[in-house]
Amino acid sequence: MIEEAQLDSLVTRGLKILLIEDDEEDRFLIERILRRSTGDRHSIDWISSSTELSDRLREVQYDAILLDYYLGTKTAEDLVAELTAQSESTAIIVLTGKDASGADEAAFGMAIDFFLSKSDLSPGGIDRAIRYAIRNRDQQVRLRNFSRLVAHDLMGPVGNVKSAAETLSLVLPSLEGDSKELLDVLCSDCENLMSTLSALHDFSMSQAGQLSVEACSLEGILESALSNLNMADVITDGRVFSDSLPQVSVDPKLFTHVFQNLIQNALKYNASKEPRLRISATIGSTGCELRFSDNGIGIAPSKISAVFRPMYRLHGASEYKGTGLGLAVCKEVVERHGGRIWAESSGVEGEGSTFIIRLAGTSAT
Structure with missing residues (x-):
């Protein structure tokens, strides 16, 4: 997990931030609040439509993206998948004109790190949102990587135990009673664990990489x-x-x-x-x-x-x-x-x- 000192250093050094906002007045307001919060440390780019998104993400690796909930005919739900696919480690903050808790509930399960209501915009509020989102995204990426590695590394040993139990069943055909029942349970549990580990690996892989x-x-x-x-x-x-x-x-x-x-x-x-x-x-x-x-x-x-x-x-x-x-x-x-x-x-x-x-x-x- 990213340490507070590391995050402080990253913020002090300056972040690369992409603002996706189709209302020019809102764009100037958000940029002004960001400048009041951080001075000129952060590099802030702005695009007004989703058509520019792919090219921009190929050119620059951003630390955080501020995304307007409504962007023309599209919403955050339409764009977040593209953002995550092209930039897995970039924190995503959605700016909404409605109550942030309502937007969070409506978009349950999306790869969004923070919702911030435009009515709550302030230098301190937007700074806290960015810091929280970066920390949350770092945790999620680390958790996915950890899950993928654990699932991969455990499949070998569990497979060996399963093979050994199956071999014992074959070479000890006369085994009866509690011993036979325990061996059958071991084989069944190993098979279930192998299935779970394989599914966990697939789930982690479905979220990761380009x-x-x-x-x-x-x-x-x-x-x-x-x-x-x-x-x-x-x-x-x-x-x-x-x-x-x-x-x-x-x-x-x-x-x-x-x-x-x-x-x-x-x-x-x-x-x-x-x-x-x-x-x-x-x-x-x-x-x-x-x-x-x-x-x-x-x-x-x-x-x-x-x-x-x-x-x-x-x-x-x-x-x-x-x-x-x-x-x-x-x-x-x-x-x-x-x-x-x-x-x-x-x-x-x-x-x-x-x-x-x-x-x-x-x-x-």
Whole structure:
């Protein structure tokens, strides 16, 4: 974690700050308050539209970004994924004209470090917001890196223990009673821990690093996902139906994880004698919308938003195995691409759920 002395030194030396504000009067007001707070130590750049954002972030590594909640037709929700994808370590402060607590609730789960109401702007207030946001972003980056390293480093030893337990089961076939039960529990617990560590690693990776975006065939991504799941036969045996899928600009490795998780969930959380999943796509002037519709057990409408939270599970492990991280990975990946993912369901078993991904500006063809 960044120490207070380090933060003091960083602030004293001067920060690189990007102000994204389309109202010129507000821009001058915010800059004036920043100057009153810090003098001329900070380097403050200003852009008025999101069209300038990508080029600016490629040119300069900023310490903090002050982002107006409303920017033309877009909001912070639309831009934060692009900001985080291009500049993971940069602190993001959203300036809102409404009550900051309301904005925080509305944007729950976004990678925003601080909300500051414009009505509360003052030299001391904006300085505290920047310091808090930098400290928070540093903690989040360190936590993600730590989670990724722990998950990676533990998978080897846990895998060795699992292999040893399975070997003992094979070489000691006559084992009975409590000894046999303990060995079975050990094998099962190791398998569950391996799944959790793998999911934690995937979740950390979904949040980190630069996106490697390229023009990809979603049909190719579907094939890769099924191959990775060792489920290449699910289309031929009628469990997965796919319409013609378009080509879009995404990170193929990360989007393969999205397809894998949605396919697994559709077929796992399904009590039907014949589990089904249909994948379809529509192309509009603003991008692509993907729909994953199943005939599974459904989700109660009141629980739909909760299923995207990390480690949240609707069902106990005795009912359905899982880690509670699959949909959180999907949400992270889609939002880093500037898109949205949500679910629709009546909650009635057999009527299933539909998970919808909307990708705007993906150059869909």
